[in-house]
Amino acid sequence: MTTTGKGPAPFRSAHTPSGNARPNATPPHAARATAPPVYRPDNAPRHGAPRNGVTAHVPPRPPAASHVAAAAQLTPRSRPSPPPAYRPERTNTAPAQARMAPPHGPVQARPASQARPLQAHRPGAAAAATGVVQPMSMSWGEWAFTGLGGALGVGGALVAGVGAMPLVGLGLLAWVLSRLDLRAMGAALGRVSLAALALSCASFSFNFFLKAYRWHRLLLAQGIVLPPAVSLAAYLSGQFYAQVTLGRVGEFFRIEALFERNVGAGAALASSIFDRLLDLFVVLLTGGVFAVFVLGGRVEIALLVLASVVAGALLLRALLFSLGSRSTGRVQRALSGLSHRPWLGRIAKLVRDLAEGMQPMMRIRPLTEALVWTFVPWVFYFNALFVLADALGLDVSRTLLTATAAVSALAALLPITISGLGARELIYITALGHHGVPGEPAAVLALLHLFVMSASAICFGLLGVGWRQRQRL
Secondary structure, three states, X not given: OOOOOOOOOOOOOOEOOOOOEOOOOOOHHHHHHHOOOOOOOOOXXXXXXXXXXXXXXXXXXXXXXXXXXXXXXXXXXXXXXXXXXXXXXOOOOXXXXXXXXXXXXXXXXXXXXXXXXXXXXXXXXXXXXXXXXXXXXXXXXXXXXXXXXXXXXXXXXXHHHHHHOHHHHHHHHHHHHHOOOHHHHHHHHHOOOHHHHHHHHHHHHHHHHHHHHHHHHHHHHHOOOOOHHHHHHHHHHHHHHHHOOHHHHHHHHHHHHHHOOOOOHHHHHHHHHHHHHXXXXXXXXXXXXXXXXXXXXXXXXXXXXXXXXXXXHHHHHHHHHHHHOOOOOHHHHHHHOOOOOHHHHHHHHHHHHHHHHHHHHHOHHHHHHHHHHHHHHHHHHHHHHHHHHHHHOOOOOHHHHHHHHHHHHHHOOOOOOOOOOOHHHHHHHHHHHOOOOOHHHHHHXXXXXXXXXXXXXXXXXXXXXXXXXXXXX
């Protein structure tokens, strides 16, 4: 065999294509035996598979800490290149020409304490070497569990916050009672007879039934025909739940009788919300006007307050008409602009449905009838307070008691109290105290009035709850 050039002859297989042995061929194991040991890192492929019945010599894998020390003993020119199949992770961002240029002198080894083992090809190896955080992949079950945990945490915080709200009113009541003489309160309570309590409860209960009839008439104005027994039972059950909820929101539970008859949420809530707006109008009107006279104001100021309350009611009526109308006005365009947003669009639709459901009740004839059936029940409401004040022997005017009761009725709508407990007593003590009434009888009057209202509402409310259960059967 002749060769051209000065380089060694290329190695040829020991066998010819026909399978015969080549006479002067060097055996593969002999050629490999004289080759210097080749350094291979941990992640380089091993070439120790048997070839022609002879297993090539594979040096043992050095420990991870000795990689750098072994690399330092080889010069860049004497160190063989890795096999073609080896593809290490490139963490150097220098240009290719600069990476391929051999450095001058031997490779400087790091101390053993700073040596880093070579990373194998596995997901996340580059992130661990470069410090780049890769996005975490989660299954749908893990996402659902995480979302459920977050929702439970937020819901628990809200429930804890709502549950702690009544503590504000109870704390206020405890502070008020701590500043009063409990013996004097007991003596004032002893002057109230059972007949006076019964008469006060009867007056307030009559207020209940009149408001139930008003709600029934509002439903008829909407075109919703509900049997009188069902409307009365639903209204009484709502009054029971109103006594045990913040801001008396439990009274809206009466709309369940409308849901049974496939009445929409907007139309069902419209009568209950309009019912509360009527009471709010009467309370603001009487409380504002009578408060002016209590504070020693003139008639002109009282008329100004009366005109302000009436003007506010008329503006609200016009706004509700605009919200519930089908015409393309400014208000309707503003609500339509919110329809593409998820939550705001739902709120806007609910507001439009409520306003549309209130439109039949805001006409002149139904509205006038509803106002009549609103003022009359409040007369019996205030009369229950007058009976208790007379039983306590309080020498105060009816105007002062009306203004005080109206303001305390607004306090019952606060979300920090249950039926105004705590705030009501403070209002009575402050208002009646300016007219020479001691704090103990004033606090007893407030507590007795609240007791009469709560006892009547709970008794008739439980009757309504049981009645509704029998009607569902």
